[in-house]
Amino acid sequence: MSLRFGTDGIRGTANTELTPELALALGRAAARYLPGEEFFLGSDTRVSGPMLKSAFAAGLAAEGRRVSDLGIVPTPGLAWIVQKNQVPGAMVSASHNPYWDNGIKLISELGTKLSDSLERSIEDELEMLLGDESSSPSPDVAGKSVGDIEEAHVLVDEYVDKLVHSVDFPSGTGPTVVCDCGHGAAFEIAPAVLSRLGINASIIGNTPDGTNINAGFGATDPGRLAAEVVARGADLGLSFDGDADRMIAVDHRGEVVDGDALLVLFAFDLRDRGELANDAIVATVMSNLGLRRALVGAGIRVVETPVGDRYVADALDEHGLVLGGEQSGHIVFRRESTTGDGILTGLKLIELVARSGQTLAELSNTAITRVPQVLRNVAVSQPDRLGSAEGVWKEVAAVERELGASGRVVIRSSGTEAAVRIMVEADSSAAVDEALDRIADVVESELGGQQ
Numbered sequence: 273m274s275l276r277f278g279t280d281g282i283r284g285t286a287n288t289e290l291t292p293e294l295a296l297a298l299g300r301a302a303a304r305y306l307p308g309e310e311f312f313l314g315s316d317t318r319v320s321g322p323m324l325k326s327a328f329a330a331g332l333a334a335e336g337r338r339v340s341d342l343g344i345v346p347t348p349g350l351a352w353i354v355q356k357n358q359v360p361g362a363m364v365s366a367s368h369n370p371y372w373d374n375g376i377k378l379i380s381e382l383g384t385k386l387s388d389s390l391e392r393s394i395e396d397e398l399e400m401l402l403g404d405e406s407s408s409p410s411p412d413v414a415g416k417s418v419g420d421i422e423e424a425h426v427l428v429d430e431y432v433d434k435l436v437h438s439v440d441f442p443s444g445t446g447p448t449v450v451c452d453c454g455h456g457a458a459f460e461i462a463p464a465v466l467s468r469l470g471i472n473a474s475i476i477g478n479t480p481d482g483t484n485i486n487a488g489f490g491a492t493d494p495g496r497l498a499a500e501v502v503a504r505g506a507d508l509g510l511s512f513d514g515d516a517d518r519m520i521a522v523d524h525r526g527e528v529v530d531g532d533a534l535l536v537l538f539a540f541d542l543r544d545r546g547e548l549a550n551d552a553i554v555a556t557v558m559s560n561l562g563l564r565r566a567l568v569g570a571g572i573r574v575v576e577t578p579v580g581d582r583y584v585a586d587a588l589d590e591h592g593l594v595l596g597g598e599q600s601g602h603i604v605f606r607r608e609s610t611t612g613d614g615i616l617t618g619l620k621l622i623e624l625v626a627r628s629g630q631t632l633a634e635l636s637n638t639a640i641t642r643v644p645q646v647l648r649n650v651a652v653s654q655p656d657r658l659g660s661a662e663g664v665w666k667e668v669a670a671v672e673r674e675l676g677a678s679g680r681v682v683i684r685s686s687g688t689e690a691a692v693r694i695m696v697e698a699d700s701s702a703a704v705d706e707a708l709d710r711i712a713d714v715v716e717s718e719l720g721g722q723q
């Protein structure tokens with residue numbers, strides 16, 4: 273089996289790596305390890321979504337599960353519905369990846385990602401099912417005990433209601449907004465929520481055709497949104513990725529306000545209102561050094577985790593905290609959500625700006641001073657060997673000694689592609705570029721660089 277669970281489920285090219293056969297077997301494996309008689313499914317707008325969701329649902333039904341298909345729904349919406357009903361679920365989405373990729377994320381009945389040990393068990397069961405042509409559903413699953421599959425789009429209305437009631441400001445008093453849905457899972461829900469709240473919003477990226485998700489629109493490509501905000505004279509813009517679990521904003525000048533800046537703004541706001549539990553937040557190793565300097569300087573502690581919103585959520589629960597997130601725009605408001613929620617984050621930002629009486633540009637400019645930071649992806653043939661690549665770690669240690677307290681190096685294997693990700697930050701861009709070149713050269717030499 274070539275595909276395995278990464279940082280965010282199983283992901284690969286649809287119909288070549290992530291096939292209907294694999295999805296069906298994964299449905300059967302998930303049914304054998306996740307509790308209960310029911311299962312909820314959702315998907316984003318990719319052309320391969322119905323194919324893979326149908327195959328996964330068939331695997332669940334073959335094991336006797338009742339399957340409720342919520343249709344197109346953001347990942348955080350599915351997670352909230354799953355938690356509310358205490359029923360496990362799965363999201364068919366490749367998040368910010370291009371349309372030809374797809375993925376399947378399993379969600380526990382608590383609305384959280386699965387533990388590593390449970391994922392390994394399901395993965396082992398999946399490998400067994402794929403490798404044993406004689407394997408079949410349990411012998412007692414026949415006749416009336418075969419599971420059924422039905423649409424349950426009405427459940428998504430409850431998530432819309434929840435979002436509408438997550439903020440509190442008089443209708444028509446908020447800033448003017450341009451909202452970019454990325455032609456993804458938020459394309460109907462986000463406009464509906466903004467409309468019900470009386471927010472003056474212009475919508476773009478809301479005409480998905482199965483192949484335009486994340487293409488020139490959305491959180492991973494906010495250039496179009498920035499241009500629209502400036503052209504329309506809007507106060508700010510919101511952009512979501514394909515499954516709407518992350519949000520990147522732009523201010524009225526068209527300047528990007530990423531997850532680091534948002535975390536600082538929300539941390540200060542919650543602290544000032546006495547709602548920042550334990551005066552601390554959670555951020556990943558990829559957050560800019562400027563975030564740490566801004567928060568620590570203000571007496572707010574930063575709990576650091578590996579990359580991945582699952583690790584952010586785990587740390588929030590472990591330390592009893594209420595706010596965490598990633599530079600990419602995954603922001604977790606733990607009192608209201610089990611995972612990053614792009615639409616919720618956007619609404620919280622609108623509420624914050626309306627309450628402050630300042631522009632988003634004024635707020636973000638005073639909140640954080642960034643340190644030059646560059647992330648480089650180095651394509652290699654053997655990313656799994658990074659941990660034992662002594663030459664790489666020797667070079668990293670040398671660079672870190674030279675940078676001292678004014679810089680950082682973070683290096684890791686990608687969870688979704690054959691690559692090593694190298695992040696360097698320092699007080700000068702020249703030092704960042706030099707350090708990246710040195711480390712990348714050694715990575716390519718030791719791990720089989722690809723042209």
